[in-house]
Amino acid sequence: MYMLNDEEKSILETVKRITREKIKPIAAEIDETDGFPWQLVELFTENGLLAPLVPEEYGGIGASRLLFSMILEEISKASASAALLLIAQADGLSPIMLLGNEEQKKKYLTMAVQGKLACFAATEPDAGSDIQAMRTRAIRHEHGYRVNGQKCFITNGSVADFMTLFAYTDPDKKAKGMSVFIVDRETKGIIFGKNENKMGMKGCVNTQLFFEDIEIPLKNRLGEEGDGFICMMKAFEVGRMLAASQAVGLAQGAIDETVKYTKDRIQFGKPIAALEAIQFMLSDMVAGTEASRLLTYQAAYDLDNNDKNRIAMSCPIAKYMASDNAMKVTTDAVQILGGYGYMKDYPVERMMRDAKLIQIYTGTNQIMRLVTAREILK
DSSP: OOOOOHHHHHHHHHHHHHIIIIIGGGHHHHHHHOOOOHHHHHHHHHTTOSSTTSOGGGTSOOOOHHHHHHHHHHHHHHOHHHHHHHHHHHHHHHHHHHHOOHHHIIIIIHHHHTTOOEEEEOOBTTBSSSGGGOOOEEEEETTEEEEEEEEEEEETTTTOSEEEEEEESOGGGGGGGEEEEEEETTOTTEEEEEEOOOSSOTTSOEEEEEEEEEEEEGGGEESSTTOHHHHHHHHHHHHHHHHHHHHHHHHHHHHHHHHHHHHHOEETTEEGGGSHHHHHHHHHHHHHHHHHHHHHHHHHHHHHTTOHHHHHHHHHHHHHHHHHHHHHHHHHHHHHHTTGGGSTTSTHHHHHHHHHHHTTTTSOHHHHHHHHHHHHHO
8 A cells, every 4th residue: 555666665674684783783872871772863864864754866766655664664663763763863854844945954964964963942931732832033134043942852962963943033923923944063152051861761861952142144044034833833743743652662572572482482281371261361452453553554644745735644654643643552461470570681672762752752642632622613
């Protein structure tokens, strides 16, 4: 139903190989040390995967959303944190791809393909699900804008070379007064706060950012004043599909580990795979993941075809179904492995911790259900 051409299949095979040979062997180490995996940035850059959605004219491979979904799925089977590095990069570039002029695209998309990192700076302490409550303000003056405010939980925040920053240029207009800017790391007045100490997704940094009278030149505004909110909503739609892809891969990785364990673990004189109770759990784990995979591929297909009538519902549905499934599958995986599943010697406890974040980030699953209901009832 969702077919790749020969070139896309070759790219996906490369992803499978480097995941098996380069990512899976260090997944536990990344989680244990919680150090940013610069070696993965280099690996992804060398293989054209750091920013695969970037068009070929800017050095990218011009991947479809469907291919990128499958890429993230494969990587997430081994390390959801490694996949989040790519999702954060895609999120940071999304406003540039949506609103950027030729000069902006040529500079920043090319930088991203060549190994420079981006981040998407929107969330604030009082503006998460209620994103219109953001307080960061950009005041226009003769040469550009002066920005003051703060952001939190920004993925790649302390390591990014540039960010796409959302701020109000006219708060009285609410959503229509929000704008978006490209901000370079070396801009004077940016203060990097702490990197959060998270339950899971170790190795992918989430940072507090503070802006004290930073100066942004007019040429670094993306689109026109007031374009920020619509741009953010479009970026969120893609981000939700990417999160769903990550969740599908994470669930499949947990299933693969669990099936292997059940065939090797002997209890009552036979492998526990022979026990009906285990078989029922495995069947439900696979059924939920297969359904989530199809929902995610459909969302990616809708995005590739710019089907606006479907995107607004298919992306949030895929996100909350796939991430809820990943949480259930990884929890069941720990249960089936029993005491061993609770130990760090096996990857399923890490997968369980990683799964929780996908239910929260890029829009909580409760908000996703509200978004879906709004589309149903409009």
